[in-house]
Amino acid sequence: MSSTGARLLGARLPTHPLAWWIWALGLAAAASRTTNPLLLVLIVAAAAFVVAARRRPTTWARGFRAYLIFGLVVVAIRTVFHIVLGGGYGETVLVWLPEIALPEWSAGIRIGGAVTAEGLASAVYDGMRLATLLVSVGAAVTLADPRRLLKSLPGALYEAGLVVVVAVSMAPALIESTVRVRRARQLRGTSTRGLRAFRSIAMPVLDQALGRAVALAAAMDARGYGRVGSLTAGARRTSAVLLLGGLLGLCLAAYGLLDAATPGSVAVPALVVGVAASVTGLVIGSRRMVRSRYRPDRFDLRSALVALCGLVVAALFFLTELSGPAVSHPSTFPLVWPQLALLPLIGIAIAASPGVLSTQVEAFGTFSGESAVNTPAEVTFSGESAVKSGRVSAR
Amino acid sequence: MISFENASVRYSGAGSDALTGVDLVVPPGEFCLVVGPTGSGKTTLLGAATGHVPHFTGGLLRGRVLVGGRDTRTHPPRELADVVGMVGQRPMDGFVTDSVEDELAFVMESLALEPAVMRRRVEETLDLLGLADVRRKSLAELSSGQQQRVAIGAALTAHPQVLVLDEPTSALDPGAAEDVLAALHRLVHDLGVTVLLSEHRLERVVQYADSVLSLTAPGEPVRYGPPGEVLAESRVAPPVVALGKLAGWSPLPVSVRDARRLAPALLQRLGDAAPPVRECSAGPPPAGDPVLSAHGLWQRYRNGPAVLRGVDLDVRAGEVLAIMGRNGAGKTTLLSALQGGLKPERGTVTLDGDPVHTVSARARRRLVSLVPQEPGDLLYLDTVDAECAQADTESGAAPGSTLALLARLIPGVLAELDPRDLSEGQRLSLVLAIQLAGGPRVVLLDEPTRGLDYAAKDRLTEILTDLARAGTAVALSSHDVEFVAATADRVAVLSDGEVIADAPTVEVVLSSPTYAPQVAKILAPGAWLTVHHVERALGAGQPLPSDAADLLSSPEVLR
Numbered sequence: 025m026s027s028t029g030a031r032l033l034g035a036r037l038p039t040h041p042l043a044w045w046i047w048a049l050g051l052a053a054a055a056s057r058t059t060n061p062l063l064l065v066l067i068v069a070a071a072a073f074v075v076a077a078r079r080r081p082t083t084w085a086r087g088f089r090a091y092l093i094f095g096l097v098v099v100a101i102r103t104v105f106h107i108v109l110g111g112g113y114g115e116t117v118l119v120w121l122p123e124i125a126l127p128e129w130s131a132g133i134r135i136g137g138a139v140t141a142e143g144l145a146s147a148v149y150d151g152m153r154l155a156t157l158l159v160s161v162g163a164a165v166t167l168a169d170p171r172r173l174l175k176s177l178p179g180a181l182y183e184a185g186l187v188v189v190v191a192v193s194m195a196p197a198l199i200e201s202t203v204r205v206r207r208a209r210q211l212r213g214t215s216t217r218g219l220r221a222f223r224s225i226a227m228p229v230l231d232q233a234l235g236r237a238v239a240l241a242a243a244m245d246a247r248g249y250g251r252v253g254s255l256t257a258g259a260r261r262t263s264a265v266l267l268l269g270g271l272l273g274l275c276l277a278a279y280g281l282l283d284a285a286t287p288g289s290v291a292v293p294a295l296v297v298g299v300a301a302s303v304t305g306l307v308i309g310s311r312r313m314v315r316s317r318y319r320p321d322r323f324d325l326r327s328a329l330v331a332l333c334g335l336v337v338a339a340l341f342f343l344t345e346l347s348g349p350a351v352s353h354p355s356t357f358p359l360v361w362p363q364l365a366l367l368p369l370i371g372i373a374i375a376a377s378p379g380v381l382s383t384q385v386e387a388f389g390t391f392s393g394e395s396a397v398n399t400p401a402e403v404t405f406s407g408e409s410a411v412k413s414g415r416v417s418a419r
Numbered sequence: 420m421i422s423f424e425n426a427s428v429r430y431s432g433a434g435s436d437a438l439t440g441v442d443l444v445v446p447p448g449e450f451c452l453v454v455g456p457t458g459s460g461k462t463t464l465l466g467a468a469t470g471h472v473p474h475f476t477g478g479l480l481r482g483r484v485l486v487g488g489r490d491t492r493t494h495p496p497r498e499l500a501d502v503v504g505m506v507g508q509r510p511m512d513g514f515v516t517d518s519v520e521d522e523l524a525f526v527m528e529s530l531a532l533e534p535a536v537m538r539r540r541v542e543e544t545l546d547l548l549g550l551a552d553v554r555r556k557s558l559a560e561l562s563s564g565q566q567q568r569v570a571i572g573a574a575l576t577a578h579p580q581v582l583v584l585d586e587p588t589s590a591l592d593p594g595a596a597e598d599v600l601a602a603l604h605r606l607v608h609d610l611g612v613t614v615l616l617s618e619h620r621l622e623r624v625v626q627y628a629d630s631v632l633s634l635t636a637p638g639e640p641v642r643y644g645p646p647g648e649v650l651a652e653s654r655v656a657p658p659v660v661a662l663g664k665l666a667g668w669s670p671l672p673v674s675v676r677d678a679r680r681l682a683p684a685l686l687q688r689l690g691d692a693a694p695p696v697r698e699c700s701a702g703p704p705p706a707g708d709p710v711l712s713a714h715g716l717w718q719r720y721r722n723g724p725a726v727l728r729g730v731d732l733d734v735r736a737g738e739v740l741a742i743m744g745r746n747g748a749g750k751t752t753l754l755s756a757l758q759g760g761l762k763p764e765r766g767t768v769t770l771d772g773d774p775v776h777t778v779s780a781r782a783r784r785r786l787v788s789l790v791p792q793e794p795g796d797l798l799y800l801d802t803v804d805a806e807c808a809q810a811d812t813e814s815g816a817a818p819g820s821t822l823a824l825l826a827r828l829i830p831g832v833l834a835e836l837d838p839r840d841l842s843e844g845q846r847l848s849l850v851l852a853i854q855l856a857g858g859p860r861v862v863l864l865d866e867p868t869r870g871l872d873y874a875a876k877d878r879l880t881e882i883l884t885d886l887a888r889a890g891t892a893v894a895l896s897s898h899d900v901e902f903v904a905a906t907a908d909r910v911a912v913l914s915d916g917e918v919i920a921d922a923p924t925v926e927v928v929l930s931s932p933t934y935a936p937q938v939a940k941i942l943a944p945g946a947w948l949t950v951h952h953v954e955r956a957l958g959a960g961q962p963l964p965s966d967a968a969d970l971l972s973s974p975e976v977l978r
Binding site for chain 1: 469474495503504505507512513520521526529531534538541573755784788795798839854
């Protein structure tokens with residue numbers, strides 16, 4: 025990016041993790057609106073481009089390749105299932121598999137038989153759509169450290185969020201301990217395959233994982249995690265009910281909006297009620313949390329642009345779908361070569377633009393020294409704790 | 420600052436107290452060292468001071484423990500977070516975030532300090548502990564010494580009046596341990612923090628301590644007082660104290676510096692008595708031919724930088740070889756490659772001329788066996804008996820031979836016990852017995868002394884020496900200079916993947932202040948390495964003072 029552009033966009037703050045998630049979910053929403061394999065591949069390419077340009081070298085960031093591989097596995101599984109169990113519609117028979125005769129009550133299910141190009145294409149398209157959704161989420165996890173995202177969560181969700189993040193981050197330790205124990209089995213000269221070996225490896229690994237979990241819980245306890253604030257039991261309960269109810273409403277709304285068959289008259293009210301209930305629940309619940317935040321991320325212009333890119337991509341794909349199925353859902357019966365159109369291609373270009381728009385995601389705060397000191401920090405504690413911090417800082 | 424008022428702890432389901440009638444007050448600004456053999460209740464005592472016992476561990480606390488005036492009965496650990504900070508043995512297990520700065524800020528966020536205060540304290544702590552260079556790094560990238568300092572910093576940013584540390588240097592090399600202890604020393608001096616610290620390797624810490632709290636066994640009374648007085652009667656004592664007792668020095672010195680002033684008289688008494696021949700560099704190496712040899716060995720970690728860069732090393736029959744070096748110098752990788760678990764990237768590791776990694780795992784078990792850093796990795800069955808029987812099958816030994824071997828290593832371990840309930844020393848012996856079952860020609864041990872008390876280490880020295888005398892080649896990696904001085908015939912020092920020294924023990928340890936044992940430092944320029952050497956020389960020469968002779972008749976006192 026040119027220096028003029030950089031000046032225009034202000035100081036080079038790291039892109040907010042929330043922005044990355046909005047961008048990635050935009051990509052996922054776009055992918056859910058199409059089965060066009062060309063568009064899906066382009067979405068994955070856009071995501072991969074941005075990740076390659078912007079990731080940082082930490083544990084979280086190494087996972088993107090794993091998501092790509094996982095995506096391929098999903099496509100493969102979908103295809104294999106289709107070949108073995110799929111209905112053989114279509115005319116272009118590629119290969120005949122021996123068919124297994126099933127009893128009459130299983131009408132509609134078939135094992136083996138004709139494998140047609142049409143059926144295969146439809147299965148592959150479907151698998152690719154799922155894989156693209158996965159890769160989009162993978163890109164978000166890679167680019168936005170979940171632990172940093174945690175800092176932006178409302179106070180009421182902080183404790184639950186931390187538990188989830190810590191649980192997920194146990195995975196590398198678990199892998200390391202599995203590798204060590206496998207090596208130990210080899211030292212004893214026993215096999216590392218088979219059921220017996222599985223038990224002999226799983227036992228010590230589990231044992232160590234539990235030990236680590238207890239140690240971590242003790243450490244968190246000693247460092248003040250879960251200190252109680254001043255909220256009555258009734259308010260706590262109200263907050264929980266509102267939050268859960270609100271999330272349920274949001275789920276319904278998301279389903280309604282993403283599933284073309286559900287009428288908008290259900291989705292929109294559900295969305296409004298869901299958002300209202302969640303926000304109220306969060307506000308009440310957050311009063312309980314007596315916490316402050318150390319150098320929270322700022323949602324600056326750049327972050328807003330990244331998030332906007334995601335939203336625009338989703339919107340363009342929605343529009344493409346509304347304008348007719350030719351581009352969004354290429355026909356597999358008869359099988360035709362998928363087409364491209366200008367609208368979704370613009371969308372792809374926008375999806376890839378955070379690769380140059382955003383700032384390099386560096387490890388842990390890329391603030392240049394000066395701007396770091398001036399970062400206005402966000403404070404989320406109530407009066408009581410302000411007194412407390414006053415006391416401590418006076419010490 | 421910390422007061423125990425007749426405090427006793429009994430864990431649920433236990434028949435007896437883990438801690439009995441502790442009644443003492445640790446005044447503010449004191450560096451108090453907690454000593455005692457394995458299983459004497461050190462961890463329980465430390466836990467009681469942070470409120471983890473009984474809030475987190477369960478069990479029954481009788482009496483009262485006050486920390487900074489707050490009663491631990493009514494304040495769970497999280498409500499004590501601003502008064503007492505806790506640091507454990509393995510810092511990585513206790514990290515909540517994954518960056519240095521966030522980790523330092525975590526406790527302050529919980530305490531809801533103002534952002535400006537947090538910012539200032541993080542900067543202060545980074546400077547205080549020398550972590551400013553690594554502030555933006557991920558915690559996993561740090562060296563173990565840096566990780567331990569981050570863990571201390573993470574407790575410190577709450578400005579606690581008390582810091583409780585459970586064996587904070589047990590995994591560190593001598594240099595990194597010095598750094599951590601020096602940082603603690605500064606905290607005590609500059610900030611007046613009260614420190615309660617437990618440690619097995621007393622030689623590392625005792626010179627920093629203002630007082631010592633000594634535990635003997637569960638249910639027995641604790642002793643608390645100035646280091647010299649308490650250690651004089653303690654079952655565990657660092658070499659400097661043991662030497663002082665042997666020489667009859669009074670008051671007993673606890674630091675090398677104090678002891679050195681008293682040393683000339685002892686050196687005179689030792690006179691011309693030569694240090695034991697085995698350790699003397701002048702003599703020919705006692706060992707036989709090389710059994711296992713590495714030539715130009717290169718090894719890299721996954722696709723990272725090279726860990727070993729052209730290592731040449733022989734492991735000889737009838738000799739104990741110690742491999743020393745910083746954390747991350749490549750010791751563990753070298754042992755794995757020697758065992759044949761890793762295929763050399765360049766160079767060779769040969770066993771009697773054949774590349775060792777080509778031998779099948781099953782056959783290799785009977786030739787070269789390795790005791791890994793976490794002995795527990797090798798164990799997976801429910802009883803000691805079952806593990807031993809399994810080892811017999813694996814190594815093709817006669818049924819019962821592993822159990823018999825174990826009984827020789829440590830008498831009195833019950834065969835029905837769950838291996839997880841054994842102490843560190845017992846577990847190590849069990850794993851050693853399992854790995855020795857096949858009668859291997861080479862035994863490799865990775866960091867075997869971690870978590871062992873003096874008695875267990877002495878026992879291990881005896882076991883390894885006996886093995887070597889019986890013609891087995893033994894190689895071990897260790898950070899423990901005292902253990903190496905007492906056990907090894909030859910020392911190889913690894914640095915950055917290269918062997919920078921490979922010579923008889925006495926030559927290597929005497930030429931480096933980092934690797935020199937306390938006795939060598941005290942009796943320099945004499946080539947004495949351990950209290951036992953001095954003891955033998957004195958025993959052969961003049962009669963000993965009466966109280967020292969008493970001590971010698973009951974050898975465990977010395978340990």
